[in-house]
Amino acid sequence: MTSENPAPNRRRSPIEPVSIERHHCTPAEQVRILAATPFFRTVSPDHMLRLASTFRQADYFAGASIQRSGEPAARLSIVAAGMVKLVRHTASGQDVLLDIIGSGDFFGSLADLGDLTYQEDATAHTDCCILYTTAEEFRQVLRTYPEVTIATLDLVAARLRTAQQVIEHISAHPVDQRVAATLLHFARRIGRNVDETILIDMPLSRQDLADMTGAQVETVSRVMSEFRRAGIIESGRRWTAIRDVKALENIAGHLPLTTRAVT
Amino acid sequence: MTSENPAPNRRRSPIEPVSIERHHCTPAEQVRILAATPFFRTVSPDHMLRLASTFRQADYFAGASIQRSGEPAARLSIVAAGMVKLVRHTASGQDVLLDIIGSGDFFGSLADLGDLTYQEDATAHTDCCILYTTAEEFRQVLRTYPEVTIATLDLVAARLRTAQQVIEHISAHPVDQRVAATLLHFARRIGRNVDETILIDMPLSRQDLADMTGAQVETVSRVMSEFRRAGIIESGRRWTAIRDVKALENIAGHLPLTTRAVT
DNA sequence: CGTCCAATTGACTGCGTTCAAGAGCCGTGG
DNA sequence: CCACGGCTCTTGAACGCAGTCAATTGGACG
Numbered sequence: 352m353t354s355e356n357p358a359p360n361r362r363r364s365p366i367e368p369v370s371i372e373r374h375h376c377t378p379a380e381q382v383r384i385l386a387a388t389p390f391f392r393t394v395s396p397d398h399m400l401r402l403a404s405t406f407r408q409a410d411y412f413a414g415a416s417i418q419r420s421g422e423p424a425a426r427l428s429i430v431a432a433g434m435v436k437l438v439r440h441t442a443s444g445q446d447v448l449l450d451i452i453g454s455g456d457f458f459g460s461l462a463d464l465g466d467l468t469y470q471e472d473a474t475a476h477t478d479c480c481i482l483y484t485t486a487e488e489f490r491q492v493l494r495t496y497p498e499v500t501i502a503t504l505d506l507v508a509a510r511l512r513t514a515q516q517v518i519e520h521i522s523a524h525p526v527d528q529r530v531a532a533t534l535l536h537f538a539r540r541i542g543r544n545v546d547e548t549i550l551i552d553m554p555l556s557r558q559d560l561a562d563m564t565g566a567q568v569e570t571v572s573r574v575m576s577e578f579r580r581a582g583i584i585e586s587g588r589r590w591t592a593i594r595d596v597k598a599l600e601n602i603a604g605h606l607p608l609t610t611r612a613v614t
Numbered sequence: 615m616t617s618e619n620p621a622p623n624r625r626r627s628p629i630e631p632v633s634i635e636r637h638h639c640t641p642a643e644q645v646r647i648l649a650a651t652p653f654f655r656t657v658s659p660d661h662m663l664r665l666a667s668t669f670r671q672a673d674y675f676a677g678a679s680i681q682r683s684g685e686p687a688a689r690l691s692i693v694a695a696g697m698v699k700l701v702r703h704t705a706s707g708q709d710v711l712l713d714i715i716g717s718g719d720f721f722g723s724l725a726d727l728g729d730l731t732y733q734e735d736a737t738a739h740t741d742c743c744i745l746y747t748t749a750e751e752f753r754q755v756l757r758t759y760p761e762v763t764i765a766t767l768d769l770v771a772a773r774l775r776t777a778q779q780v781i782e783h784i785s786a787h788p789v790d791q792r793v794a795a796t797l798l799h800f801a802r803r804i805g806r807n808v809d810e811t812i813l814i815d816m817p818l819s820r821q822d823l824a825d826m827t828g829a830q831v832e833t834v835s836r837v838m839s840e841f842r843r844a845g846i847i848e849s850g851r852r853w854t855a856i857r858d859v860k861a862l863e864n865i866a867g868h869l870p871l872t873t874r875a876v877t
Numbered sequence: 878c879g880t881c882c883a884a885t886t887g888a889c890t891g892c893g894t895t896c897a898a899g900a901g902c903c904g905t906g907g
Numbered sequence: 908c909c910a911c912g913g914c915t916c917t918t919g920a921a922c923g924c925a926g927t928c929a930a931t932t933g934g935a936c937g
Contacts, residue, residue, distance in 0.1 A: 439778070439782050441782060441786040441787070442867050443786060443787070445785070445786040447781060447782045447785045447786055449778055449781065461767065461768075461771050463767075463768045463771045463772060470775055470778065470779075471778070493760075493764055493767075494760070494764070497756075497757070497760035497763060500760060500763040500764055500767060501756055501757070501763055503767055504724065504726075504756075504763060504766055504767045504770060505724075505726045507767060507770045507771050507774055508724050508726045508770050509726060510774055511770055511773055511774045511777060512733055514774060514777035514778055514781060515702070515712055515733065515734070515777055516733075517781055518710060518712065518777060518780055518781055518784065518828075519702050519704060519710045521781065521784045521785055521828065522708070522710045522784055522827075522828030523704040523706060523708040523710055523828065524704070524706070525924075525925090526924085526925070556883070556884090557883075557884065557885095558883080565781075565784065565785030565786065566925075566926090567925070567926055567927080568883090568884080569884090569885080569886085569925090569926075569927080569928095570924090570925055570926070572883095572884060572885055572886085573885085573886080573925095575884090575885095576884090576885070576886085588883095588934075588935080604705050788892075788893090789892085789893070819915070819916090820915075820916065820917095821915080829893075829894090830893070830894055830895080831915090831916080832893090832894075832895080832896095832916095832917080832918085833892090833893055833894070835915095835916060835917055835918085836893095836917085836918080838916090838917095839916090839917070839918085851902075851903085851915095
């Protein structure tokens with residue numbers, strides 16, 4: 352049987368042509384993307400033009416390194432397209448995956464004086480397009496546009512709250528609950544309703560889930576198999592689908608890792 | 615034997631008269647304390663006077679509840695004197711202690727729109743004095759004084775970095791390393807050099823350490839006994855002393871939980 | 878068709894939790 | 908001043924969740 356003729360019991364991958372990520376943005380697109388970002392929603396279009404000119408662009412193929420921990424924290428980066436992994440490598444060799452972020456999200460330095468070096472690696476999780484400015488230039492933007500500073504504060508505060516939620520989960524909940532919460536986290540951010548299920552259309556390996564939940568690959572695999580056997584989820588190479596959100600929420604303890612539904 | 619005549623083998627508690635925390639601040643002290651806070655360092659004295667008038671004061675005895683998670687996030691609070699515990703109670707009954715903060719630190723709501731209810735309990739860890747303003751008033755302050763917004767952003771960004779460090783530790787390091795890192799965390803914040811040791815002059819129960827490291831009381835007790843037997847630490851009812859910082863740093867993996875030396 | 882890597886599953890180990898009992902320390906009240 | 912009660916802390920012993928090691932499967936791609 353070919354891929355045109357799916358197996359009877361298992362529906363075929365719901366992401367049709369493996370949508371190719373945009374790999375480069377025109378200047379007009381840059382402005383549009385930046386303006387839509389939580390940072391700059393309040394900025395008027397003409398100011399936005401000048402402001403966007405302080406940003407440069409860089410494209411990366413999946414797997415490429417964007418920034419490395421320990422390097423001087425020189426840039427503030429915003430994801431224009433694609434997804435970026437934020438990873439801390441520990442001395443013991445275990446990786447800690449802080450988050451996988453998408454279009455409109457930021458990473459890098461906010462130019463806090465104490466923030467002299469990057470604390471984590473940023474890697475292109477898919478092919479992606481990054482808009483970046485220097486820490487100093489962004490600092491200048493903050494001084495010029497106070498409403499941007501407030502927006503930035505809200506973004507960082509939201510991320511702090513998420514981080515504290517993660518601390519709670521890793522401190523006090525068993526692995527299956529943490530995996531469930533992580534799946535709901537992505538469902539809320541990028542989930543789309545498809546065929547009575549919530550489709551998470553992104554690569555999310557067992558290793559990724561393990562690094563996000565502070566667990567081992569094998570453990571996550573067992574948990575995911577359990578979920579699959581219970582009819583709660585379904586997953587393929589580049590996607591995961593939640594068939595029974597209620598069940599997942601029950602397992603996660605009614606406490607999803609992120610509240611915001613939109614990015 | 616009286617407390618004037620210490621036991622031969624064990625030096626007596628190094629905190630002399632169990633210093634009584636100030637329990638109420640005069641208006642002048644309020645202004646001085648607020649002005650010394652990272653929020654308002656850049657504000658000129660005359661502006662500071664007006665600004666301080668938006669704050670009210672409340673005093674709490676040790677153990678008293680200051681805010682409860684789930685309540686509407688109406689206040690931004692700053693610790694004027696004493697120490698405050700920030701705790702999340704989990705459904706399973708286990709507590710997660712996010713931090714114990716002191717003079718100049720803040721907690722509560724930054725008036726982020728999404729931050730509608732408190733995410734954690736705040737409890738008076740010692741007798742303490744809290745200066746608070748409403749979330750709305752503080753929002754107005756941010757709009758009026760952009761440099762305060764930038765300072766706030768830096769504070770929240772620093773706290774985010776600390777939280778991510780905690781995530782790394784709890785995800786990837788065994789309990790003894792986490793306890794060591796937590797002791798160093800407090801040593802850097804409030805440690806004083808006394809008799810070749812670093813004295814952490816605050817109540818810090820095994821339960822507190824357990825809740826901060828995501829471990830159980832018994833496990834922390836074993837680890838601390840191990841440290842004591844190795845001559846690394848010494849501890850009493852209201853204090854902990856580090857005799858061998860290098861050893862602790864080695865155990866923690868040269869990665870203390872906080873970098874800043876001053877509050 | 879063969880190679881490579883992710884995922885799965887099983888068996889065993891061990892760190893940390895859980896359960897339980899005892900020791901130390903302190904405030905209180907007789 | 909000492910005895911009592913309640914608390915935290917400590918230590919021991921057994922259990923269990925998750926980690927580790929190892930072998931196999933399965934899917935993607937050249």
